[in-house]
Amino acid sequence: MQIGIEAADIFRQLAEGAAHSGTPRFYTTLVERLATVLGVDHVLVADVTQHHQAETLAVWSQGGLLSNMTYPLAGTPCETALGCEPCLYARDVQSRFPDDKLLGELGAEGYSGRALYAPNGALIGLLAVLKNSPLQMGELANEILQIAAAQAGTELSRQKAEQALRKSEAVARESERRLNTLLNHLPGMAYRCLNDRDWSMQLVSQGAEELTGYRPDELQHNRLISFAALIHRDDQDRLFREVQAAIASQRPYRMTYRLRHRDGGYRWMWEQGQAVMDEVGKVVCLEGFISDVTDQQEAQRVQNAVVQVASTVTIQDGDGYFQQLISTLVEVLEADAGFIALLDKPLQRGGQVGGQATTVSRVVDGVQLEQLSFAISATPSEQIVRDREAVVRDGPLLSLPGSSLQARAWIGRRLDNINGEAIGVIVVFYRQPLTTNAFATSVLQILSTGASAELERRRDHRRMHQLAYMDSTTGLPNRACFLELLQRLGNDAQQEKHTLSLLLLDIRRFKEVNDLHGHHVGDQLLMTVAGRLRQVDLSDSYLARLSGDEFAVLVTGATESDVHRIVTQLRAEVSRPIAIEQRIFHLEVSIGFGCYPQEVSHTSELFNAASIALHHAKQRENSTCPYTQTMRHGLQRRQVMSERLSAAINEHKLKLYFQPQVDLISGRLTGAEALCRWYDAELGWVSPCEFIPLAEECGLIRMHGDWLLTEAARQLSVWQTGNTPLPGRLSVNLSAQQFADPHLTAHIARLTAGVPPSAIGLELTESEFMRDPDQAVEITHTMRRAGYLLAIDDFGTGYSSLAYLRRFAADTLKIDISFVREMLENKNDRTIVKTIIAMAQALEMKTVAEGVETPEQARLLAEMGCNEAQGYWFGHPLPADEFAAAWLTP
Secondary structure (H helix, E strand, O other): OHHHHHHHHHHHHHHHHHOOOOOOOHHHHHHHHHHHHHOOOEEEEEEEOOOOEEEEEEEEEOOEEEOOOEEEOOOOHHHHOOOOOOEEEOOOHHHHOOOOHHHHHHOOOEEEEEEEEOOOOOEEEEEEEEEOOOOOOOHHHHHHHHHHHHHHHHHHHHHHHHHHHHHHHHHHHHHHHHHHHHHHHOOEEEEEEOOOOOOOEEEEOOHHHHHHOOOHHHHEOOOOOOHHHHEOHHHHHHHHHHHHHHHHOOOOEEEEEEEEOOOOOEEEEEEEEEEEEOOOOOEEEEEEEEEEOHHHHHHHHHHHHHHHHHHHOOOOOHHHHHHHHHHHHHHHOOOOEEEEEEEEEEEEEOOEEEEEEEEEEEEEOOEEOOOOEEEOOOOHHHHHHHHOEEEEOOOOOEEOOOOOOEEOEEEEEEEEOOOOOEEEEEEEEEOOOOOOOHHHHHHHHHHHHHHHHHHHHHHHHHHHHHHHHEOOOOOOEOHHHHHHHHHHHHHHHHHHOOOEEEEEEEEOOHHHHHHHHOHHHHHHHHHHHHHHHHHOOOOOEEEEEEEOOEEEEEEEOOOHHHHHHHHHHHHHHHHOOEEEOOEEEOOOEEEEEEEEOOOOOOHHHHHHHHHHHHHHHHOOOOOEEEOOHHHHHHHHHHHHHHHHHHHHHHOOOOEEEEEEEEEOOOOOEEEEEEEEEEEEOOOEEEOHHHHHHHHHHHOOHHHHHHHHHHHHHHHHHHHHHOOOOOOOEEEEEOOHHHHOOOOHHHHHHHHOOOOOHHHEEEEEEHHHHOOOHHHHHHHHHHHHHHOOEEEEEEEOOOOOOHHHHOOOOOOEEEEOHHHHHHOOOOHHHHHHHHHHHHHHHHOOOEEEEOOOOOHHHHHHHHHHOOOEEOOOOOOOOEEHHHHHHHHHOO
16 A cells, blocks of 8 residues: 555656646656655656767766766667667676776666657657666656656657757748848848739839839739839740740740840840649649849840941941941931041140041941041040040931931940040931930940051051152142142043143242242242142142152143133232241242143143143243143253263264454454354254253253363464464353362362463353352452452343452453344444443443444444453354464454
8 A cells, every 4th residue: 555655746746847847847846756766766758869979968877967968878788778678787786897987987786778769659869767776776766767757758849849849940041031032131032923914013022122113012902013014025025935835845934035124124034934733734823033144245236236246347448347337337226327537637735636537438328428538626526535435316417428317325435546546436316316325425435446456557658658648748639649640630531531731830949939038938838839739729630749849739620721721820829928936928920731641642741731831931021831732842952952062072972162252442353252062973063052052051062161171272382382362351150050160160160270360351141240240249359369260250130249240350341242233233332332341440440342233333332431342253163273363363
């Protein structure tokens, strides 16, 4: 009975302990009561982890609770308690498990343990009792331990289930949080919608607002607008068909389309989703995700556009490249017009861009237009040059120069060279406002590199062309360019049977302007003249500068009267006064011209014909001369003559003739003048009036003058040696080119060595003296000191200056034949002769009259006081031997 009451009391205590299930005291109560009812020293209940370790839930030891601990099960009696059967080690448990440090710390001698199982039979823990003396477990004790193990297993299983539930709930909450974060922060929109034509939204993520501009609540249930209404109308039917096809084939749908944003612009969307079906296979809703792929789509469009342009532009350089490029760009960018322009040194001052630009390619409505130049200021090009890239999506109406197009929008980009300097612009224009410009801007940015390189190459080529074909001073085509143009237009004139006229203009005495005022003034004069020539109304004409002061005008299809009218206009423009640096210049121009087919039979002869005419124009008073065939014959004769004259001088085929000079009072011989004569086997006798000027033009006059002095000195020596000396002096003419030599006196002395200087008289014309009067004064004094006698020839025909005349060291004035010939009949000539003689007498100079052909002329000259004379009345020029026989032989 007592035992029965004791057992009942024990089970009652265990039942009361079970009442603490679900509270923190369950395990502590359980171990404490087990220790009491079983009479053991230690009791523990533990959770067995996946890592084969025991984590105690409560430990009772010798009347008190210990802190929970974790220990490994390997090498412990608890490890054996995890088997299917309870384990019991009545004594010597420490010796059996020497590695179990806990047994030693507790001082245990006996051990009994049972495994704890979950309702599903899974091992989850253990319950152990230990005694510091041998442990005896009777039937009741084992039953008590079994009941306690069942209670502990149930409680531990319940706790693990609660923990698992809490963990699952936490995982679910975290998953929900992550899903919410994902849906509402991804760059896109998650949705659930009905499978209707409106795509009625039931659920929309927060990304909808960034994607569409509409809040989720405005899209859900079509409160403000349906999602389908935002889809581009050209894409709506296609999208509906693709979704239905995907549903029918039970597969996800993927599609790309355009969606209108709340701001009015369209964006590219990529959508992926699938249908949600019920148990009978009916569509409940559609679920999916939409993302903005505008950048990717635009990048692909840009790539496609660049490929299209690259494949279309087949010409790699030149005008054809730019024409194909801008035409293709206007088409690809869906623009209405566009151009590429080359800048002509843009100037930036205070944010303003000035200068000029010239188009190299221009397209309006698919049609290539002629190129034009325009001022950069106040045009889109100004903003483009300043900002490198400029866009106007919707601006005031802009008129495109040279066309009727008016644009509301335009996009442009600056074209730079390798140094980053602006060399051009590329612009496209739209009649209607733009909603976006990203695509066009990207295409222009990519293609501008190639356009810049080609434009720089073109600009370099243009610069080289300018250097090769343009005159840097006037900006006109130069000689090389003009000759190519003449050949091309000449071929056209011959093929098309129309006239072609060439006018050559030469500014008279331009060298004097350069010499007196400097080349900078001369250049300004040339620029002014060029500007005036441009202003002349010359339809179908071309203007060029050929050399320093020579211009050319080429006129196509002009009649003879047209040419004469043009000549008159050109002369009038050039002759107007020109003011430069507070000076007024009055220019005169010589004009020679020739016409095809009137004067020349082939256009290749035109330049030569006009050059010949210009040569004659320079020698005329009116300075204008048309070409005639007679001029060519004369020029050919001069060419032949110049060649044969050079040979005659070198081969000593020229001859000296001598004309006597006599005293008008006594009639005796006072000297002679050495005159050059030339007889050619082909040309016959050639007049000095013809070959002396030719020698000056051809650069033969110095060589001729040296021969003349040398031959004159030789003849004087011959006469002296033959006892027939020439009384007085032998006069020899000097040219202006000779007189320009500051060392002329010493040079003459070398050429006339062996002859006294007083035996030679040197003659120079009045005009030649006055070319450089100061140098003439110095040279004449040097000659007089050396003993040479000097005469001023042809006096009265040039620029007479009494101030210089008295300073020249000349001793003789020679009266020109033009005054002597008419002085008997012409009162004015007679007065001039009388004045020259009186002037000479006042200056103590001798006078010699030229060209005396009658006794009346000789008598009048003597009466006027003239000292000497020469002419046919006294004697014709004779060869040396004949002259000696007639005048020097006693």
